[in-house]
Amino acid sequence: MRDVAIVAFAQTDHLRRTDELSEVDLLMPVLHQVLGATSLKASDIGFTCSGSSDYLAGRAFSFTMALDGVGAHPPISESHVEMDGAWALYEAWVKLQTGEADTALVYAYGKSSPGEVRDVLTRQLDPYYVGPLWPDSVALAALQAQALIDAGHTDEAALAAIADRSRAAAADNPHAQLSGSVPAGDYLVQPLRTGDCPPVGDGAAAVILAAGDTARALCTRPAWIRGIDHRIEAHSLGVRDLTDSPSTRLAAERAGAFEGPVDTVELHAPFTSQEVVLRRALGLDAGVSVNPSGGALAANPVMAAGLIRLGEAAARIQRGESDRALAHATSGPCLQQNLVAVLEGEAAHA
Amino acid sequence: MPDVLSAPLVVEFPFTRSLGPVQSAFLTGLRERTVLGVRTADGRVLVPPVEYDPVTAEELRELTEVAATGTVTTWAWNPAPRRDQPLATPFAWVLVKLDGAGTALLHVLDAPGPGAVHTGMRVRIRWSPERTGAITDIACFEPYEGEVGQPSPHNGEFADPVTGVVTPARLDYTYTPGRAQSAYLKALSEQRTVGERCPSCRKVYVPPRGACPTCGVATAEQVEVGPRGTVTTYCIVNIKAKNLDIEVPYVYAHIALDGADLALHGRIGGIPYDQVRMGLRVEPVWTGEGRHPDHYRPTGEPDADYDVYKELL
Numbered sequence: 046m047r048d049v050a051i052v053a054f055a056q057t058d059h060l061r062r063t064d065e066l067s068e069v070d071l072l073m074p075v076l077h078q079v080l081g082a083t084s085l086k087a088s089d090i091g092f093t094c095s096g097s098s099d100y101l102a103g104r105a106f107s108f109t110m111a112l113d114g115v116g117a118h119p120p121i122s123e124s125h126v127e128m129d130g131a132w133a134l135y136e137a138w139v140k141l142q143t144g145e146a147d148t149a150l151v152y153a154y155g156k157s158s159p160g161e162v163r164d165v166l167t168r169q170l171d172p173y174y175v176g177p178l179w180p181d182s183v184a185l186a187a188l189q190a191q192a193l194i195d196a197g198h199t200d201e202a203a204l205a206a207i208a209d210r211s212r213a214a215a216a217d218n219p220h221a222q223l224s225g226s227v228p229a230g231d232y233l234v235q236p237l238r239t240g241d242c243p244p245v246g247d248g249a250a251a252v253i254l255a256a257g258d259t260a261r262a263l264c265t266r267p268a269w270i271r272g273i274d275h276r277i278e279a280h281s282l283g284v285r286d287l288t289d290s291p292s293t294r295l296a297a298e299r300a301g302a303f304e305g306p307v308d309t310v311e312l313h314a315p316f317t318s319q320e321v322v323l324r325r326a327l328g329l330d331a332g333v334s335v336n337p338s339g340g341a342l343a344a345n346p347v348m349a350a351g352l353i354r355l356g357e358a359a360a361r362i363q364r365g366e367s368d369r370a371l372a373h374a375t376s377g378p379c380l381q382q383n384l385v386a387v388l389e390g391e392a393a394h395a
Numbered sequence: 396m397p398d399v400l401s402a403p404l405v406v407e408f409p410f411t412r413s414l415g416p417v418q419s420a421f422l423t424g425l426r427e428r429t430v431l432g433v434r435t436a437d438g439r440v441l442v443p444p445v446e447y448d449p450v451t452a453e454e455l456r457e458l459t460e461v462a463a464t465g466t467v468t469t470w471a472w473n474p475a476p477r478r479d480q481p482l483a484t485p486f487a488w489v490l491v492k493l494d495g496a497g498t499a500l501l502h503v504l505d506a507p508g509p510g511a512v513h514t515g516m517r518v519r520i521r522w523s524p525e526r527t528g529a530i531t532d533i534a535c536f537e538p539y540e541g542e543v544g545q546p547s548p549h550n551g552e553f554a555d556p557v558t559g560v561v562t563p564a565r566l567d568y569t570y571t572p573g574r575a576q577s578a579y580l581k582a583l584s585e586q587r588t589v590g591e592r593c594p595s596c597r598k599v600y601v602p603p604r605g606a607c608p609t610c611g612v613a614t615a616e617q618v619e620v621g622p623r624g625t626v627t628t629y630c631i632v633n634i635k636a637k638n639l640d641i642e643v644p645y646v647y648a649h650i651a652l653d654g655a656d657l658a659l660h661g662r663i664g665g666i667p668y669d670q671v672r673m674g675l676r677v678e679p680v681w682t683g684e685g686r687h688p689d690h691y692r693p694t695g696e697p698d699a700d701y702d703v704y705k706e707l708l
Contacts, residue, residue: 065399067573069606087611103406103568116611159568174443174530177562179479184488187471195514235472235509279449283490283499
């Protein structure tokens with residue numbers, strides 16, 4: 046296996062609306078930031094991969110127009126996933142493993158403000174048995190939350206404490222959409238209150254990956270991807286045990302997460318109750334720093350929020366604030382699909 | 396007019412999907428007020444039934460009937476139903492394990508309030524009066540105090556089975572095209588065409604999308620182009636488009652407006668279709684309240700030299 050690292054990360058400020066910006070307008074500043082941080086030109090990049098969904102803004106082929114911001118003409122080596130950018134990063138990591146590229150630009154964006162994201166996300170569900178009922182994303186998360194409460198794994202006060210801790214941490218995150226003291230609010234779908242749910246908004250993020258000595262040349266402390274894996278649950282909600290996430294546990298195992306302690310964890314848990322599931326699945330110690338960025342409860346640009354978890358964990362390693370971090374991304378209803386990466390910084394004496 | 400335009404946008408499509416043998420039996424069963432599950436090799440009955448075992452991926456075909464009564468395994472109270480959801484009044488989302496089933500079905504429960512719902516409560520199906528072979532043939536669940544229903548064998552065969560479903564999907568947006576396209580559309584409303592110049596390679600893009608696809612940088616300098624332009628290439632259309640009141644054959648062309656480094660496309664009129672040629676000089680014709688030129692017509696100028704537009708093909 047080649048050693049591959051995250052060498053640069055940038056994200057936009059996450060905002061409720063960005064009416065004046067098209068997707069490419071939203072994206073370009075973060076692309077320029079990661080290129081600037083590594084002194085790379087777009088034409089130096091070996092592979093480009095992005096994650097987004099045209100359904101969010103209702104703008105067909107927005108991902109091809111977003112490519113304008115990369116300088117994709119004359120044609121570059123490029124790919125796209127209709128998934129969170131964390132999966133675009135996975136594809137780019139595989140590309141670097143093949144040896145066909147030494148650097149990769151990964152980006153993701155989500156513009157939820159033009160539509161109703163709760164309704165939009167119903168269109169990813171089983172179209173035969175589930176989609177025709179239009180169960181929105183909050184409703185499905187609420188079914189999972191109630192199952193956790195019934196099983197005695199949490200209660201509404203504990204969920205509110207997760208929301209409070211996340212948004213208090215986000216006070217130090219200049220990009221956060223929601224930070225500081227946020228009221229628990231009314232039930233959106235009981236047992237979840239507005240405070241248990243992520244803010245809806247627009248945002249983008251970009252990462253540069255590099256292999257081996259290229260990574261060392263581009264970054265003083267690369268965040269080495271020691272393992273990365275993604276797994277999925279059975280697609281019918283009624284088949285799953287909603288209080289557990291065996292796919293997260295398996296992905297973490299395959300990524301080597303349990304081979305040593307981690308000091309930082311970035312979990313992609315858009316709903317407070319999902320953090321409960323993930324902590325149980327990963328067996329996290331109470332002492333580990335979870336979501337020092339505030340996590341998806343502070344900013345949840347759909348399709349970018351998972352990539353941001355990897356970026357936040359990597360940025361902490363680059364700044365010397367972490368030596369071994371776990372980053373997680375999710376996709377689909379009730380933590381349907383989960384990706385886990387283990388990131389490490391090299392010791393100062395190495 | 397505001398700097399950034401916005402307009403309602405509805406994206407709507409009736410998805411037509413064919414059904415596999417298990418899905419067909421299940422949905423036909425609902426039409427006949429019969430709920431079918433499928434049995435896995437280890438004896439578990441999956442409801443709703445799927446065609447492949449979620450654990451082993453084995454093909455599943457052994458159908459069995461389960462009861463229309465069951466037990467809530469988890470629930471969530473929805474105080475504000477959304478447009479396409481099954482009930483218009485506040486309701487509970489529920490996962491229900493039907494009597495005889497080993498897994499739970501997602502649906503909704505009609506109940507007076509969250510205080511009337513709990514995990515473990517007994518419910519039964521309320522059938523929709525109009526049934527077509529769809530998951531919505533179950534109108535909802537309702538509280539039920541009666542006996543536990545008994546599963547019974549079923550071969551899954553019905554007269555006139557449902558073989559497909561049509562699932563309409565509508566999403567509503569407020570479309571905002573962003574700064575560059577707003578400026579372009581605003582100029583069009585004044586019958587002007589405005590592009591944007593790349594600060595790096597100096598190319599002028601029309602219509603502008605806000606970025607230069609070669610340099611990957613934002614374009615901001617607005618440049619008025621045209622109104623005249625040159626046909627760079629064209630085709631002759633012989634197929635009449637639906638809802639389009641234009642006689643065929645007609646010519647559709649790429650037109651490089653003077654000052655633009657990218658050709659846009661439009662219809663050519665005012666000249667017999669078989670006389671249109673590369674290099675033809677044209678100008679826009681605006682009609683009525685149209686937001687775009689209706690078509691382009693010859694200016695009468697001499698044709699442009701190939702060398703002038705060859706980079707714009």
